[in-house]
Amino acid sequence: MGNDFSNIPRGFNAYFHPEITPGPTEEPTFDPQLGFPKERKERVMIATEEEMRSAKLPLEDRDYCAHLLINFLACRKDNWPWVVKCEHEKHEYLNCRHDDYVIRMKEYERERRLRVKSQKDGAVAA
Amino acid sequence: MSRKLPSGDWNKDYKPGPFPKTDAERIAAAEKYGLPIEEYEPYPDDGQGCGDYPKLPMISGEAKDPFYPWDNPELKRNFNEPMHAEFDLMREDRYDVSAKLRRPMWFYWLQYLGTMSVCIGIYYLCENVKMFPAVTPRQYPNKTHYTFELKD
Numbered sequence: 342m343g344n345d346f347s348n349i350p351r352g353f354n355a356y357f358h359p360e361i362t363p364g365p366t367e368e369p370t371f372d373p374q375l376g377f378p379k380e381r382k383e384r385v386m387i388a389t390e391e392e393m394r395s396a397k398l399p400l401e402d403r404d405y406c407a408h409l410l411i412n413f414l415a416c417r418k419d420n421w422p423w424v425v426k427c428e429h430e431k432h433e434y435l436n437c438r439h440d441d442y443v444i445r446m447k448e449y450e451r452e453r454r455l456r457v458k459s460q461k462d463g464a465v466a467a
Numbered sequence: 468m469s470r471k472l473p474s475g476d477w478n479k480d481y482k483p484g485p486f487p488k489t490d491a492e493r494i495a496a497a498e499k500y501g502l503p504i505e506e507y508e509p510y511p512d513d514g515q516g517c518g519d520y521p522k523l524p525m526i527s528g529e530a531k532d533p534f535y536p537w538d539n540p541e542l543k544r545n546f547n548e549p550m551h552a553e554f555d556l557m558r559e560d561r562y563d564v565s566a567k568l569r570r571p572m573w574f575y576w577l578q579y580l581g582t583m584s585v586c587i588g589i590y591y592l593c594e595n596v597k598m599f600p601a602v603t604p605r606q607y608p609n610k611t612h613y614t615f616e617l618k619d
Binding site: 347348349352353355356363364365367368369373377379380382383384386403404405441442444445446447448450452453 | 595596597602611615616
């Protein structure tokens with residue numbers, strides 16, 4: 342998932358060039374459909390609020406992978422202490438988290454490039 | 468053993484006598500602790516309760532010659548030698564009151580404050596340039612999010 346050392350100059354960029362470097366807590370600001378030839382698919386939430394509450398999932402885990410986490414935890418409970426039988430469920434869940442992280446990385450890079458582009462366009466117009 | 472020794476079986480027997488006021492009392496106290504009268508000097512009578520116990524020079528065990536044939540080499544002490552009132556704090560395994568520093572004290576303070584100020588300075592300089600991974604915050608279904616796949 343990238344080189345961790347490349348995170349160091351990003352801290353300096355976010356301080357000295359905040360207009361082209363999104364910070365770690367900033368949401369994307371551009372239109373999500375901007376620049377795509379067709380509409381993008383929406384992300385689908387499969388687990389319902391009721392299910393997540395019933396499984397007592399921590400609030401930070403109630404994301405788009407929650408249904409796989411519920412599956413994994415239920416499998417662990419059913420097979421305890423032979424939890425190695427749940428390797429399949431665990432792998433599915435971690436794959437989902439990986440794909441989620443990749444989407445967030447792509448969103449960050451898209452936001453950064455659009456900021457650079459809008460800066461350049463503004464400079465040309467001025 | 469010609470000299471009368473301060474000896475006893477219980478803690479009340481180890482207790483020093485009252486503070487010497489007259490010359491006769493001083494001579495008797497010096498005789499009691501086995502010191503020549505010129506070297507005998509009691510602790511000041513300030514309520515600490517040292518009485519007529521002699522105020523001996525502060526020499527810790529580390530400062531005494533290890534090659535001298537002491538009668539009691541473990542404590543570097545001769546037979547009948549009067550013990551310092553704070554002897555238990557100046558033994559070889561305790562504090563070395565006669566230690567000599569290798570360098571002056573301001574040098575050590577300069578070393579310490581220099582190291583600490585460099586560390587704290589780096590901390591404050593880098594306070595606003597913290598590294599972070601290149602990802603947006605975690606996505607939760609409280610608003611619409613999109614994948615990077617396109618609709619057919």
